[in-house]
């Protein structure tokens with residue numbers, strides 16, 4: 001007995017040390033890494049539990065509700081550019097947003113179209129909300145191809161874009177739509193007295209109950225722009241967008257904000273080939289089919305001069321510049337990046353990409369999954385770059 005006890009103790013110690021040794025070798029050694037640390041690429045903020053932003057418990061029953069005297073209502077509208085034939089998709093998107101958010105706040109909807117809205121469109125959409133709906137026609141001078149675009153050069157350029165398999169390259173209305181969304185919508189007389197908007201497209205989905213006034217959040221927190229999804233663009237659609245931007249900056253260095261997101265715009269590490277084909281731009285952009293934003297930024301001298309420079313350069317037609325990269329570059333250069341907000345709590349989908357928070361307020365999407373369908377889509381998500389260079393706000 002007297003001998004056995006120390007032997008047994010030694011044996012036990014050996015077993016414990018052996019287990020520890022094995023644990024060191026085989027245990028998964030993946031500490032959670034925060035954005036900004038080495039290895040941030042492995043960190044998935046989408047899987048973090050998501051709540052509403054702290055300190056803004058604003059429920060529909062309180063002073064933020066509409067129709068209440070002295071209400072703290074924000075000067076804002078839900079905004080959609082849409083075609084008559086997309087009415088059913090618009091109704092579906094409205095139904096989602098009204099159910100999850102707007103029935104609590106009743107912000108008005110403003111619909112825009114390059115042709116007059118049909119009675120059917122008006123009736124079906126107004127039936128989806130108790131808020132006011134406005135139906136606006138886009139003035140011709142905001143929509144038509146500008147006079148300085150050379151039609152022959154346009155035709156030739158389209159052929160090249162088609163060779164590059166650029167989607168919608170030969171649809172002139174798509175080019176017009178991108179230009180309107182880049183630099184025209186906020187100039188529409190119907191929005192002259194409106195400050196904030198939430199852009200909504202037909203067929204998009206909203207998954208999560210949002211119980212605070214997002215416009216109020218923007219205003220109280222001094223935010224200019226809110227996004228849900230960041231994606232890489234097709235570089236073949238914007239080969240001269242960044243070179244034109246650099247020309248503009250050479251003329252107007254004073255417009256660059258000291259807290260800009262230049263590193264995010266010019267990253268060449270994650271997808272070097274994209275940066276190369278886009279001549280210096282990472283192509284990472286806020287996916288603009290979702291935007292919650294303050295139009296004072298688009299109306300600022302810096303952005304207005306920038307848009308006019310791009311418009312004169314012709315790339316909305318000779319190439320297929322999208323409003324997403326144009327907005328994103330403008331924001332990344334001329335705005336304080338701390339005023340750009342990731343709405344991680346707004347569950348959103350525009351096929352095939354999603355923002356799906358890990359929250360019991362969400363139904364109908366898989367938390368953290370940024371895409372639907374083929375897994376090669378995973379690499380199109382460039383939110384990690386935003387978190388790396390700017391943070392999560």
Ligand code: GDP
Nearest residue numbers: 081082083086112113114173174177201202289
């Ligand atoms: P995608 O998201 O890039 O595939 O482009 P969409 O086809 O969804 O178009 C973007 C937005 O512009 C949607 O809200 C469309 O309804 C709208 N849109 C596109 N082209 C036109 C057009 O010629 N007229 C009108 N009124 N709306 C358009």
Ligand code: MN
Nearest residue numbers: 201202289350
């Ligand atoms: Mn769309």
